[in-house]
Amino acid sequence: MHEAGTALLWMENSTVVTPLRQPIVFELEGFYIPPGNGSFLFFLALFNYIVVLLANGVVMCVIVIDKNLHRPMFVLVCNLVVCDLLGSTAVLPRLMMHSLTGEKRIGYMAAIAQAFSVHTYGAAMQTILGAMAYDRYIAVCEPLRYHAIMTPARLNACCILAWSVALLCIIVLFALHANTPLCGNTIRHVYCSNRTILSLACGPTPINNIYGLSMTWFLSTGIFVIIAFSYLRILHASVKQGRADSRVRSKAFQTCSTHLVVYLLYQVAALIIIVSQRFTSVSKNIKKFFSILLIIMPPAVNPIIYGLVSKELRASIFKHLTIKVSPK
Template sequence: MENLTMGASLKQPIVFELVGFDVPPGQGPLLFFLALCAYMVVLLGNGVVICVIVMDRNLHRPMFVMICHLVVCDLLGATAVLPRLMMHFLTGQKNISYLPAIAQGFCVHTYGVAMQTILGVMAYDRYIAVCEPLRYHSIMTSARLHSCCALAWMVALLLIAVLFSFHMNVPLCGRIIQHVYCSNRSILNLACVPTPISNIYGLSMSWSVSTGVFVIIAFSYIRILSASFKKRQTDSSVHKKAFQTCAPHLVVYVLYQIASVIIIVSLRFPSVSQNIRNFFSILFIIIPPALNPIIYGLVSKDLRASILNLFSIQVMRVCHKQ
């Protein structure tokens, strides 16, 4: 069997072959169109949210700044996978060289971890907003806000960088990746030698991040529920305010966890076909980024009003020109 090395020179580049979906003859253009529509929904929804937040100074508040970071994370995950997947559906091209493969896997894993760390920071922000409303602006200053967001990204990038550092100089005994996109596990499955350190680190990292974020979110919402019950006697609208503030964040977190659990469960059952596993993996990249802007746009009154206002202004400009 062909023996390759991750540290191969540029004269002998490593080229992987992604054999994910079994595309039926003649169905490539249809799958390309569906993937294109999904990608356009992701780009349009997240693009509108980030443009509105940047343009409307009234939305330059911690919660909406964090939504911007969440939007960037969504775009990172979708852009790492969908354009290449569309090329595969349209042209049948399955090859991917070493550096693009590592870059794709790095971005996909960063998306998965950064989504959780950013949601953890957002839970902390919601806890301060509901439980310490009078001290909110003194606690969540601009410096602390940007520090928290930077920390969320740094944790994700550092953890994934360490994960992919285990790939260096690992000999490979194949080049066929049984997946629709590259990931840490799919590449290391080609290793000629066992990779116990990478396996242990990957499992430990996933467990630590998921558990840590869950603890932060659970603690925040327990305190938020406790505070809202205590305040309802003096302010009957406190439950409504807490719901409007926290519901989008909680729905996004639950949606992400459901998508993650579906993938984990499908990988643990050999009876599940490869096409179904790959389909769930793609949904993990598409569903959260596509639904997150809708969730925040529907529940957040300020964001919804700003989007409608911007849309009405653009319509009036078009009508005026005509």
């Protein structure tokens, strides 16, 4: 009896990990990399991170420096840049470290911080795009009242609301499993997320699953409805105004095309991830690569899209990056 009790106690202590009792160290499964090839993944992640930092950094600095860009559309673009930097910084530096050193352990608090940042990035990306759709709707449908409606106070309220909704949703998500006992410590993924951490739970977590699915559905559907409504009204207004002046219709479509491309890019990346997880024939490495598309693709492409399409932003970037050599 004593030996059985001792064995049971040993099994409990070795397999059940409770966050409140002792610190946890997770082991990230990461990519399967043949020996000696870790440097390739390191340089790939490093290249992507440099592109993200440079592209987003340039856009942010130009918007902050150039007073002509201190307008609602560009302020919201700046918020989108911050969101992109949050998501990529949460994943890529640690991925580089893991691929270079082969050390894939991550502490409990670091895992929670990474997962929280990744989910906040995903939620805030959608809420900020929703706020941008509202701004474009006012700009096209109410051009004469635009500055009266989108005052600095209302713009700040839109930004605060976008971040607050995203943070509140994610705080509740992680608060639900703060005391959930975990069994095992191997996270079978490239980075930590709510789902991968909860997969280590010692028992079922129905409340967490229901809330997570409900939050994702309501947030995605709500933002989709806002964007769809805004663009239907924009389309109607631009066609109506365009009958009198074709330049009005052209300018309206050009103004809104950038935002729509960014939104579709995010949704396509999310769809690729969802579809890839449904096919068992797809290798684990490919699935894991697809799973980080949402982290690496929008942050790298978004500033390039805005820089190419927006004439004002492009002109300001060229103006501030051009080195003027004065004659001796």
